[in-house]
Amino acid sequence: QEDFxxxxxxxxxxxxxxxxxxxxxxxxxxxxxxxxECDCRKPKPGMLLDAAKExxxxxxxxxxxxxxERDIEAAYAxxxxxxxxxxxxxxxxxxxxxxxxxxxxxx
Numbered sequence: 001q002e003d004f005x006x007x008x009x010x011x012x013x014x015x016x017x018x019x020x021x022x023x024x025x026x027x028x029x030x031x032x033x034x035x036x037e038c039d040c041r042k043p044k045p046g047m048l049l050d051a052a053k054e055x056x057x058x059x060x061x062x063x064x065x066x067x068x069e070r071d072i073e074a075a076y077a078x079x080x081x082x083x084x085x086x087x088x089x090x091x092x093x094x095x096x097x098x099x100x101x102x103x104x105x106x107x
Contacts, residue, residue, distance in 0.1 A: 001029060026051055043073035052078065065102065069093055 008025050015022055026047040028040040040046035052059050063082035064075035072095045075083035084105065085095040099105060 023055055024051065042070040043077065045074045045078035048074055048078035048080070065105070
């Protein structure tokens with residue numbers, strides 16, 4: 001948890017230095033083998049639903065870029081209609097598109 005908090009603080013600072021504001025970082029501190037099942041561990045949509053409620057996010061008009069199929073499954077379970085899988089390899093996915101770089105989504 002301490003390592004996660006340090007990494008998150010560093011990440012938020014680096015993004016801020018590049019003009020990107022991060023409103024909040026969500027994470028699941030649970031592990032099914034240790035603390036049992038929860039609603040926030042992907043592919044369950046708990047974290048996304050919490051963010052939608054807390055930050056007033058319109059899920060139907062939002063998109064998610066994830067790096068695992070679990071991210072994509074959580075996005076669809078939370079009501080998002082656009083989910084992209086960021087992967088160096090071509091993999092089978094339920095995402096709209098398998099992208100290799102974020103620049104593929106920019107105009």
